[in-house]
Amino acid sequence: MDIGAALTDMWRSVLLFVPKALAFLAILLVGYLIARVVRRLVDTLLTRVGFDRAVQRSGIGRRLASSRYDASDILARLAYYAILLFALQLAFGVWGPNPISDLISAVVGWLPRAFVAIVIVVVATAIASAVRDLINGALGGLSYGKLIATVVWVFIVGLGVIAALNQVGIATTVTTPVLIAVLATIAGILIVGVGGGLVRPMQGRWDRWLDRMAAESAVIRERAQAYQTEKADAERRRIDEQRQAEEQARAAAEAARVEAARVEAEEAARVEAARVEAEAAREESARVEAARVEAAQREAAAQAEIDRAQTTVISTEAEQTQVIPRPEDAHIVPGMEPAPVEPEPEPAPSPRRGRGKPTVANPTPTRELPAVTESAAGDDPSAEQTQVIRPRDGRDS
Numbered sequence: 023m024d025i026g027a028a029l030t031d032m033w034r035s036v037l038l039f040v041p042k043a044l045a046f047l048a049i050l051l052v053g054y055l056i057a058r059v060v061r062r063l064v065d066t067l068l069t070r071v072g073f074d075r076a077v078q079r080s081g082i083g084r085r086l087a088s089s090r091y092d093a094s095d096i097l098a099r100l101a102y103y104a105i106l107l108f109a110l111q112l113a114f115g116v117w118g119p120n121p122i123s124d125l126i127s128a129v130v131g132w133l134p135r136a137f138v139a140i141v142i143v144v145v146a147t148a149i150a151s152a153v154r155d156l157i158n159g160a161l162g163g164l165s166y167g168k169l170i171a172t173v174v175w176v177f178i179v180g181l182g183v184i185a186a187l188n189q190v191g192i193a194t195t196v197t198t199p200v201l202i203a204v205l206a207t208i209a210g211i212l213i214v215g216v217g218g219g220l221v222r223p224m225q226g227r228w229d230r231w232l233d234r235m236a237a238e239s240a241v242i243r244e245r246a247q248a249y250q251t252e253k254a255d256a257e258r259r260r261i262d263e264q265r266q267a268e269e270q271a272r273a274a275a276e277a278a279r280v281e282a283a284r285v286e287a288e289e290a291a292r293v294e295a296a297r298v299e300a301e302a303a304r305e306e307s308a309r310v311e312a313a314r315v316e317a318a319q320r321e322a323a324a325q326a327e328i329d330r331a332q333t334t335v336i337s338t339e340a341e342q343t344q345v346i347p348r349p350e351d352a353h354i355v356p357g358m359e360p361a362p363v364e365p366e367p368e369p370a371p372s373p374r375r376g377r378g379k380p381t382v383a384n385p386t387p388t389r390e391l392p393a394v395t396e397s398a399a400g401d402d403p404s405a406e407q408t409q410v411i412r413p414r415d416g417r418d419s
Contacts, residue, residue: 042116042117045113045116046113046114046116046117049109049112049113049116050109050110050113052109053105053106053108053109053110053112053113054106054109056105056109057101057102057103057105057106057109058102060101060102060105061098061099061101061102062098064094064097064098064101065094065095065098068093068094068097068098069094073093073094073097074092074093074094076144076148077092077093077144077148093144097137097140100133100136100137100140104130104133107126107129107130107133108130110126111123111126111127111130114126132190132191135189135190135191136190138189139186139187139189139190140186142182142185142186142189143182143183143186145182146178146179146181146182146183146185146186147179147182149178149182150174150175150176150177150178150179150182151175153171153174153175153178154171154172154174154175155171157170157171157174158171161242177208180201180204181201184197184198184200184201
């Protein structure tokens with residue numbers, strides 16, 4: 023016996039088993055996480071599309087009232103376990119072909135059909151409940167109205183259950199013959215009921231049923247007439263309300279139009295007033311500017327007149343300044359010179375109107391010629407003696 027070879031084979035087996043075990047655990051962990059996420063998504067989606075409300079209308083909700091889970095929770099858990107089964111199938115596939123993997127594959131293949139079967143039952147039950155409510159509303163006053171509604175509900179639900187069983191493949195060899203037998207029985211009952219007059223013991227019963235149906239038919243006709251009358255009254259009320267609403271809407275539109283016209287007129291009046299005010303302001307500004315220009319022109323004319331007068335006075339003074347020669351025999355004795363005549367100040371011109379300080383004309387300076395005396399001229403007989411004569415108050419001195 024080779025112990026070394028046995029140990030080698032054992033270690034080889036262990037080394038081959040450990041990676042498979044790790045892969046098995048990893049697949050299970052990932053599948054578990056994905057299953058939880060899918061369960062939440064399915065529950066949220068079914069709640070938003072109103073699946074629970076449909077189940078409540080179908081009547082199944084009353085049977086699920088005592089359960090901890092509603093219809094959407096049940097389907098979400100089915101999806102959760104389906105994902106786990108997929109994960110188990112993949113995990114056991116790591117070990118190669120084995121009976122557990124084959125069983126899980128069969129269950130996983132059956133789950134979609136089970137889901138479809140549940141949906142079929144729910145839809146069939148909802149349709150049956152709607153039909154039953156409709157029949158109860160139409161035949162509620164009859165003694166057999168509730169019975170007919172219940173029979174129709176059972177028939178529709180039975181069809182849904184048989185279709186669901188055929189979908190999942192359960193007892194197909196039983197459900198199909200049962201369905202055929204039920205349909206044949208219903209057909210036979212109808213045939214016997216229609217031809218009940220052939221059976222003598224049933225004649226009296228049929229007579230009573232027919233009399234009751236006739237009486238109830240009269241009630242049904244009265245109710246139908248009352249319903250039609252009420253419907254006509256409701257239609258008239260609806261038409262009247264619609265007409266009133268249209269009239270109110272028309273009146274509101276007319277009031278809105280009048281209000282809009284009033285607002286538009288007020289806006290136009292405001293615009294016109296603003297235009298008139300702007301025009302008046304423009305005219306006032308033009309008038310003020312014209313007055314200012316006219317005042318400036320008058321002031322310029324007055325200034326020109328004053329300047330012209332000053333120029334005239336100065337030229338007149340220049341013209342009146344004359345040099346008069348003294349006679350040759352006139353001799354000025356030293357110490358007997360005539361006293362100098364001081365020029366009198368000229369009157370200042372009147373100040374211009376509308377101005378500040380008065381303007382004083384600068385007096386024109388006059389040049390005095392020195393008197394030639396005997397001592398200055400000497401014995402030159404040709405020397406002239408001059409005397410400056412100034413005008414005084416416009417007259418010669």
